[in-house]
Amino acid sequence: MVLGTNLRFFRHIGVVEARFQLGLNFLMKGEPHMQVSMTVNGQAVSGDVAPRTLLVHYLREDLRLTGTHVGCETSYCGACTVIVDGKAVKSCTMLTAQAEGAEITTIEGLAENGDLHPVQEGFWERHGLQCGFCTPGMILSAVTLLEENADPSEDEIRLGIEGNLCRCTGYHNIVKAIEYAGAKLRGEEPAPAEWEVKA
Amino acid sequence: MFPREFEYVAPSSLDEALGTLASNPGAKVMSGGMSLIPLMKLRLFSPELVVDIARIDGLDAIEDRGDHIAIGALVRHEETAASPLVQEHAAALASAAAWTGDRQVRARGTTCGAMAHADIAADQPAAALALGATMVAASSGGTREIAAADFFVDTLTSALETNEILTEVRIPKSSASAYDKLGRRGGHTDYAVAGAAASVAMSGGTVSSAGIALTGVGTKPTLAAGSVEAIVGTDGGADAIAGAVARATEGVTVLEDLYGSAEYKAHLAGVYVGRALEQAIAASH
Ligand SMILES: Cc1cc2nc3c(=O)[nH]c(=O)nc-3n(C[C@H](O)[C@H](O)[C@H](O)COP(=O)(O)OP(=O)(O)OC[C@H]3O[C@@H](n4cnc5c(N)ncnc54)[C@H](O)[C@@H]3O)c2cc1C
Ligand code: FES
Ligand code: FES
Numbered sequence: 001m002v003l004g005t006n007l008r009f010f011r012h013i014g015v016v017e018a019r020f021q022l023g024l025n026f027l028m029k030g031e032p033h034m035q036v037s038m039t040v041n042g043q044a045v046s047g048d049v050a051p052r053t054l055l056v057h058y059l060r061e062d063l064r065l066t067g068t069h070v071g072c073e074t075s076y077c078g079a080c081t082v083i084v085d086g087k088a089v090k091s092c093t094m095l096t097a098q099a100e101g102a103e104i105t106t107i108e109g110l111a112e113n114g115d116l117h118p119v120q121e122g123f124w125e126r127h128g129l130q131c132g133f134c135t136p137g138m139i140l141s142a143v144t145l146l147e148e149n150a151d152p153s154e155d156e157i158r159l160g161i162e163g164n165l166c167r168c169t170g171y172h173n174i175v176k177a178i179e180y181a182g183a184k185l186r187g188e189e190p191a192p193a194e195w196e197v198k199a
Numbered sequence: 200m201f202p203r204e205f206e207y208v209a210p211s212s213l214d215e216a217l218g219t220l221a222s223n224p225g226a227k228v229m230s231g232g233m234s235l236i237p238l239m240k241l242r243l244f245s246p247e248l249v250v251d252i253a254r255i256d257g258l259d260a261i262e263d264r265g266d267h268i269a270i271g272a273l274v275r276h277e278e279t280a281a282s283p284l285v286q287e288h289a290a291a292l293a294s295a296a297a298w299t300g301d302r303q304v305r306a307r308g309t310t311c312g313a314m315a316h317a318d319i320a321a322d323q324p325a326a327a328l329a330l331g332a333t334m335v336a337a338s339s340g341g342t343r344e345i346a347a348a349d350f351f352v353d354t355l356t357s358a359l360e361t362n363e364i365l366t367e368v369r370i371p372k373s374s375a376s377a378y379d380k381l382g383r384r385g386g387h388t389d390y391a392v393a394g395a396a397a398s399v400a401m402s403g404g405t406v407s408s409a410g411i412a413l414t415g416v417g418t419k420p421t422l423a424a425g426s427v428e429a430i431v432g433t434d435g436g437a438d439a440i441a442g443a444v445a446r447a448t449e450g451v452t453v454l455e456d457l458y459g460s461a462e463y464k465a466h467l468a469g470v471y472v473g474r475a476l477e478q479a480i481a482a483s484h
Contacts (some may be wrong), residue, residue: 163301
């Protein structure tokens with residue numbers, strides 16, 4: 001059996017995925033751990049983590065909330081953005097221990113009873129994504145931006161997402177998506193999509 | 200990417216934190232973590248023990264103390280930027296805080312942390328220098344005050360000892376100060392390619408005193424003594440400002456880095472000294 005086939009076989013039975021997902025916990029197994037508890041998407045959670053466990057790793061690997069993405073890992077791209085006590089933060093630049101007692105919202109916790117949050121709806125309606133990698137972080141940043149400023153100008157929206165990078169869209173439709181969401185949250189009718197106006 | 204193994208404590212009182220620092224020479228203070236965690240993830244720095252000061256009570260206030268404002272260790276960049284007190288009496292610091300990093304960074308990083316971190320291109324240290332701030336450092340042995348001018352020692356090196364916590368930065372009130380910069384990503388976004396802060400006092404149409412500081416040009420945020428000498432005693436008009444611009448990097452070691460040559464940086468230093476001075480002098484009228 002050649003190596004390629006071998007790997008495919010293991011991947012087939014899920015071994016490769018399981019090992020990958022358990023990777024960091026496995027690596028840190030022998031280290032002293034500490035107890036943490038917090039509220040994630042309205043649910044109380046607690047667990048044992050090594051102090052060097054980053055919040056993004058705890059969310060993705062322990063809680064299996066993989067909607068929070070790991071992009072640059074260098075604190076710049078914002079793909080790992082989650083809301084901690086009402087503020088958008090980069091969860092790759094926060095220790096799980098620092099989130100002790102905090103209220104956290106990830107992309108999984110935004111929709112209510114199956115209804116998309118207005119910002120999620122905006123990204124859907126105005127095609128605010130292409131590959132979707134930046135989208136969870138982008139959406140959570142936009143949620144807090146609109147909480148701080150209910151009616152932002154285009155410039156304010158662009159500055160408000162300066163901590164989130166998108167390599168696909170060129171940002172244009174992301175701005176339109178946030179404008180759509182702002183209107184919805186203010187109880188106004190969103191401006192028609194550009195392609196509808198042109199048609 | 201994740202740090203090397205370390206121990207973590209989050210004391211709830213200043214005394215406890217100072218005691219831990221005193222008995223653990225390998226310990227490192229963490230406030231917002233916006234510079235420390237990236238350094239630890241890159242493994243450029245690997246402390247044995249992280250002392251998270253974010254759970255200590257009473258360090259999160261911005262206070263009016265009559266002739267100065269005191270900004271506590273846990274005041275975040277976004278709070279410094281939005282504070283009416285800071286905007287009125289230390290406009291240069293409010294702008295510098297508003298232009299530090301991005302929204303996510305400003306929600307966690309602290310003004311005192313930016314001082315302690317002493318990055319060569321950091322924004323708020325330049326404002327602190329121009330405004331003549333005083334840093335208050337506590338250790339288990341007591342408290343000492345350090346003038347901003349003596350605080351920034353070298354690249355990523357402040358005058359703080361490893362057992363000290365910067366508990367507050369005191370900013371003398373100034374009605375006329377400003378900060379301006381060119382960010383690495385253009386506009387005001389990200390660390391400064393170069394930037395300058397200026398604070399002036401006018402009496403009877405004459406600039407009676409001034410503080411001017413640069414960031415991004417050398418090994419540390421630094422005072423621009425030549426520009427101060429050039430502007431004090433003048434009417435603060437266009438010619439006087441041009442004189443200060445010409446002397447912006449006098450006595451300052453300007454270094455090339457990834458973002459520009461030494462010539463370019465020296466040029467930018469002049470441009471931003473001019474802009475900061477214009478705005479500060481306009482605010483004094
Ligand atoms: C994406 C990104 C962009 C950024 N852009 C900018 C920018 O444009 N301009 C800019 O100036 N900065 C920028 N920063 C850095 C940011 O401002 C940091 O918040 C700041 O440099 C450090 O503050 P902190 O509270 O996060 O400190 P930490 O990261 O917790 O600590 C940094 C250092 O200071 C020490 N320290 C912190 N607080 C204290 C204290 N109270 N007493 C003693 N020592 C202390 C720590 O031991 C450590 O050595 C950026 C950071 C990131 C991640
Ligand atoms: S993964 Fe956290 S900022 Fe890029
Ligand atoms: S949609 Fe691909 S990175 Fe933003």
